[in-house]
Amino acid sequence: MKTKITKELKSRLLHAASNGSIIARDILTELRKNTDVSQIIRGTANYFGTKRKKESYTNYNKIRITFTVCTKNLVHPNFPDKDNPQAPWFPENREEIEVSTFVGYFKNLPEYDSEALAYFGNCICVNSKIHVRLYDKMSDIVEAYTADNYSNIAQTGESSLHGSCMRHEDTARNAADFYHNLAGAKIIVAKDSANNILGRAIFWPQVILSNPEKEIKISVLDRVYFSHTFIINLIYDYAKSQGAHLRKLKNDFDSPQELIVLNVIESFGLSEGTKIEDLHMYIRALASRWYKNGAPYMDTFYNVAVDKEGFILLSNKKIDGHIAECRKTDGLAGRNRHICPHCREIHNNSHDLCEKCYSELYKSTKFGHVMNCKIVTYKNETYPSVLFKRGRPTANFNLYMQVEKLYK
Numbered sequence: 001m002k003t004k005i006t007k008e009l010k011s012r013l014l015h016a017a018s019n020g021s022i023i024a025r026d027i028l029t030e031l032r033k034n035t036d037v038s039q040i041i042r043g044t045a046n047y048f049g050t051k052r053k054k055e056s057y058t059n060y061n062k063i064r065i066t067f068t069v070c071t072k073n074l075v076h077p078n079f080p081d082k083d084n085p086q087a088p089w090f091p092e093n094r095e096e097i098e099v100s101t102f103v104g105y106f107k108n109l110p111e112y113d114s115e116a117l118a119y120f121g122n123c124i125c126v127n128s129k130i131h132v133r134l135y136d137k138m139s140d141i142v143e144a145y146t147a148d149n150y151s152n153i154a155q156t157g158e159s160s161l162h163g164s165c166m167r168h169e170d171t172a173r174n175a176a177d178f179y180h181n182l183a184g185a186k187i188i189v190a191k192d193s194a195n196n197i198l199g200r201a202i203f204w205p206q207v208i209l210s211n212p213e214k215e216i217k218i219s220v221l222d223r224v225y226f227s228h229t230f231i232i233n234l235i236y237d238y239a240k241s242q243g244a245h246l247r248k249l250k251n252d253f254d255s256p257q258e259l260i261v262l263n264v265i266e267s268f269g270l271s272e273g274t275k276i277e278d279l280h281m282y283i284r285a286l287a288s289r290w291y292k293n294g295a296p297y298m299d300t301f302y303n304v305a306v307d308k309e310g311f312i313l314l315s316n317k318k319i320d321g322h323i324a325e326c327r328k329t330d331g332l333a334g335r336n337r338h339i340c341p342h343c344r345e346i347h348n349n350s351h352d353l354c355e356k357c358y359s360e361l362y363k364s365t366k367f368g369h370v371m372n373c374k375i376v377t378y379k380n381e382t383y384p385s386v387l388f389k390r391g392r393p394t395a396n397f398n399l400y401m402q403v404e405k406l407y408k
């Protein structure tokens with residue numbers, strides 16, 4: 001008698017092995033030995049299969065896979081179904097077993113640690129080969145953020161992908177516009193063979209690390225959103241293979257300065273595997289003219305600042321020139337300070353102009369404040385003419401308009 005397994009279990013084992021499970025790979029090697037079941041399995045167990053345990057949510061199901069087995073002695077004279085060829089498949093003759101029990105039946109396999117067992121148990125829930133790739137178009141980010149494209153199954157524990165606050169159509173649109181057109185970010189996406197999304201992480205190709213002596217550009221993997229925990233490992237491994245220098249030490253939103261080195265950063269003396277508790281880094285935003293509006297909730301570079309040269313910076317800590325935070329779930333940034341459209345000063349006045357420019361350009365009258373300067377109409381709005389040079393917005397006014405797009 002050979003070892004018998006269901007087609008579904010076979011398929012799940014093949015996919016789990018291709019998705020990096022060592023246990024799945026080892027079990028397949030055992031099954032390919034083509035010997036009697038007693039050579040590879042303990043006791044009278046045989047006829048292995050799987051069972052789905054389902055919890056339904058609005059747009060997806062949480063599915064856990066358990067294993068099933070028949071441990072009856074099919075040839076025992078007292079076995080009621082003796083000689084019935086269907087005996088091992090009657091549910092009453094089958095038992096449901098957990099991952100570790102299933103693996104434990106294979107007598108030639110080593111003891112696996114709890115991490116390998118957990119990886120296998122998690123992997124077996126996805127019956128497809130997972131493809132991980134780096135994408136660089138705005139439309140790729142829209143696709144990866146939109147919930148309708150997510151896999152309709154998730155693990156029974158946390159699924160940060162299905163719970164992501166940026167998954168709605170309008171927020172996915174704003175996130176993609178911001179990441180691609182303003183911030184110059186790319187995205188790493190994990191998909192199954194039917195192109196359903198199981199994981200994603202923003203990839204920053206041009207992050208600035210600086211100390212008083214030098215400034216270098218490195219690449220950083222941001223937080224991974226996932227339907228199954230093993231997807232995190234696949235994305236980490238892929239990012240490392242693509243040369244990413246750093247990833248978050250903790251896959252969360254509240255430790256933006258804690259990182260781990262994936263690939264050596266020689267000029268800063270950081271070797272692979274080094275954990276860093278407090279590293280400051282930032283992105284000098286590309287600020288393309290094609291950026292239209294909106295901002296995502298960000299896990300790492302959520303502090304927005306404007307530097308002395310008038311560049312928009314996204315930083316993992318509050319720095320000089322701080323104006324806003326990307327920590328809202330409605331697809332817009334939260335304004336902390338204003339930037340003056342005339343002199344570029346960052347200030348806390350309730351109106352957009354700084355106090356000095358306001359008192360120069362406006363005067364108080366019996367009926368309220370009026371502009372005390374030449375005016376220009378631009379895109380259906382009236383502005384002081386000092387914000388224009390030869391009919392076109394000044395650099396400071398342009399910067400102001402670019403920053404305002406974060407809030408609308």
Ligand SMILES: [Zn+2]
Binds near residue numbers: 342343356357
């Ligand atoms: Zn001003």
